[in-house]
Amino acid sequence: MEQYGESESCHLLTIAKPVRYARKRIANLDASSPRELQASCCTAEGLYFCFACATGFHFADRRLGSLDLFHVFWTACISCNESILMLKQRRAYGSANIEVLVAASLLIAVIGLLSSMVPRLGNVWKASRNNQLATHELANQLELLTAIPELQRSQALENLRVSPDLTDALHNAVLRHQLLDDASGRRIVLSIDWERTVDAKPISMVAWLPSQKTGGELRQESDTRGTP
Amino acid sequence: MKRNGISLIETVIAVSASSLIFLLTIGVLHQTMLLSSKAKSRTDFHQSNIRLAKYFRDDVHQALQMKLADDGSLELTLKDSETVTYRMENGVGSVVIREVKSSGGENREQEVFRMLDTASCKFEIQDSPDRVTLELDSEIPGETGLARVEMRVSATANRWPNVTAHFGATP
Numbered sequence: 001m002e003q004y005g006e007s008e009s010c011h012l013l014t015i016a017k018p019v020r021y022a023r024k025r026i027a028n029l030d031a032s033s034p035r036e037l038q039a040s041c042c043t044a045e046g047l048y049f050c051f052a053c054a055t056g057f058h059f060a061d062r063r064l065g066s067l068d069l070f071h072v073f074w075t076a077c078i079s080c081n082e083s084i085l086m087l088k089q090r091r092a093y094g095s096a097n098i099e100v101l102v103a104a105s106l107l108i109a110v111i112g113l114l115s116s117m118v119p120r121l122g123n124v125w126k127a128s129r130n131n132q133l134a135t136h137e138l139a140n141q142l143e144l145l146t147a148i149p150e151l152q153r154s155q156a157l158e159n160l161r162v163s164p165d166l167t168d169a170l171h172n173a174v175l176r177h178q179l180l181d182d183a184s185g186r187r188i189v190l191s192i193d194w195e196r197t198v199d200a201k202p203i204s205m206v207a208w209l210p211s212q213k214t215g216g217e218l219r220q221e222s223d224t225r226g227t228p
Numbered sequence: 229m230k231r232n233g234i235s236l237i238e239t240v241i242a243v244s245a246s247s248l249i250f251l252l253t254i255g256v257l258h259q260t261m262l263l264s265s266k267a268k269s270r271t272d273f274h275q276s277n278i279r280l281a282k283y284f285r286d287d288v289h290q291a292l293q294m295k296l297a298d299d300g301s302l303e304l305t306l307k308d309s310e311t312v313t314y315r316m317e318n319g320v321g322s323v324v325i326r327e328v329k330s331s332g333g334e335n336r337e338q339e340v341f342r343m344l345d346t347a348s349c350k351f352e353i354q355d356s357p358d359r360v361t362l363e364l365d366s367e368i369p370g371e372t373g374l375a376r377v378e379m380r381v382s383a384t385a386n387r388w389p390n391v392t393a394h395f396g397a398t399p
Contacts, residue, residue, distance in 0.1 A: 097238065100245040107252050114256060121263065125270055132274070133377065136281065140361075140382035147357045147384040165363065165377050 123197065133169050134192045134203050137162060141175065142190055142207040162192070170194040176202070186210075269344065273378075276324075276341040277364065281381045283326055283339060284362050287312045288383035294353050294360050302351040302360065304385075310336075314362070316349040324349055347378065358385040 141160070145153055162173040173194035180187050186209045193202035234242075288294070291304035291312070301315030309331035316324050322345055328337035343349070346367035353360050361382040365375040 097241055097245070100242060100249070104245055104249050104252075107249055107256070111252055111256055114259060118259075118263065121267070128274065129378065132277065133380065136379060136381050139285075140380065143382060143384050143387075144357070144359070147359070147387065163380065165380060169377055 127196070130169055130194070130196075131203065133166055134173070134194065135205070137166055137170075137173075138190050138192055138203060138205040142188065142205055145188055145190075146207050146209060157188075160190075272342050273344050273347075276343065277379045279339075280324060280326075280341045280362075280364075281379065284314070284381055285383045287314075287326075288360055288385055289387035291360075291385045294358065294385055296351055296353055300350065302362075304360075314349075314351065316343075321345055322347045344378075348375070359383060360385065 140163070145156055148156060157177050157179070160175045160177055162170060162175055166173065170192070171194055173192060176191050176193070178189040178191075180189060188207050188209065189204060190207070191202040191204040287304050287306070290306050292307060293305040295303045295305075297303060297315075299315065301313055304312040304314075306312060311329045313327045313329070314324060315327075316322065322343040324341040324343060326337075326339040326341070327335065330336050343364065344366045348365050350363050350365075351360060352363070359382055361380065363377060364379040366378050368374045368376050
């Protein structure tokens with residue numbers, strides 16, 4: 001019986017299958033089976049066997065709707081007038097236009113998102129490069145300020161300005177300094193700020209100076225903070 | 229009347245839509261791979277810059293003498309006549325090479341810093357106080373001939389003559 005691969009829910013067999021097998025199958029059906037029957041894998045219109053009268057009916061094309069891979073049909077046996085519900089397998093080759101359109105829409109949406117990401121990525125790289133340039137500039141300035149004598153340092157602090165090479169990258173960059181002398185030591189706090197597309201805190205760096213009282217050895221420590 | 233098969237217009241629409249999707253997919257893939265490559269190259273360059281700046285500062289701080297060679301390379305003389313040379317090489321990719329040689333001319337260390345293909349490197353020695361500036365430039369994408377500053381590091385020579393003795397050799 002299983003040689004035809006029939007499932008137990010399939011109560012109707014096409015004439016393409018051996019008639020002997022079909023009659024045997026119909027004869028074995030339970031009397032309490034529902035009057036409305038289902039058949040799967042019906043491939044074409046033609047003569048089908050009705051197990052109620054075991055004589056056969058003609059499958060008429062009365063389509064009720066579609067379920068996933070099946071079209072649902074209703075027909076009646078021409079002998080016993082039994083109503084029969086049938087599922088005819090849909091022959092779905094390729095993809096429907098609507099599926100292609102949905103795929104195209106999704107792809108266009110993804111491309112749109114990616115396209116908007118590219119300039120943002122560029123801006124992130126630019127901001128990162130500018131931050132690095134600003135940090136190095138602070139380190140360079142502090143390096144010079146802590147290496148020169150005290151008198152020259154005061155003059156240098158008065159004339160503090162960003163290196164001309166960086167004016168293109170850091171628009172309207174401004175250097176600010178603060179000389180502090182407290183319990184933490186004598187130090188210069190240098191900060192740099194420039195025009196950015198987003199609000200961000202200036203970058204600061206600290207350099208310790210030799211104590212004027214002790215004239216101790218020069219010590220420098222630096223710290224960056226306020227990076228956006 | 230029951231119609232079997234598909235009409236010509238449906239075929240044309242399906243083929244057009246499929247072609248469009250195929251082209252868009254190829255475009256997206258190409259763009260993604262390009263961006264990925266750029267991001268990786270950029271990240272490598274960024275990391276190299278940080279390493280180079282650290283080595284450069286440390287070396288210059290210990291340098292007793294500095295000299296610019298004709299080929300644009302920088303030679304620093306440290307104590308015990310040890311020399312550190314920085315030079316740029318443009319081969320398959322641009323790299324900055326740092327070489328440490330002992331007083332006898334024997335190679336002791338070599339570090340390679342990978343740069344962007346369009347990067348260029350120049351050194352400048354200044355006095356009062358003695359210091360050297362390393363500037364890395366790269367060509368602006370899409371604008372041939374125009375360069376932008378990628379990194380500018382300035383360090384004072386012989387900055388901490390006693391610090392190395394206290395803390396040991398620089399990395």
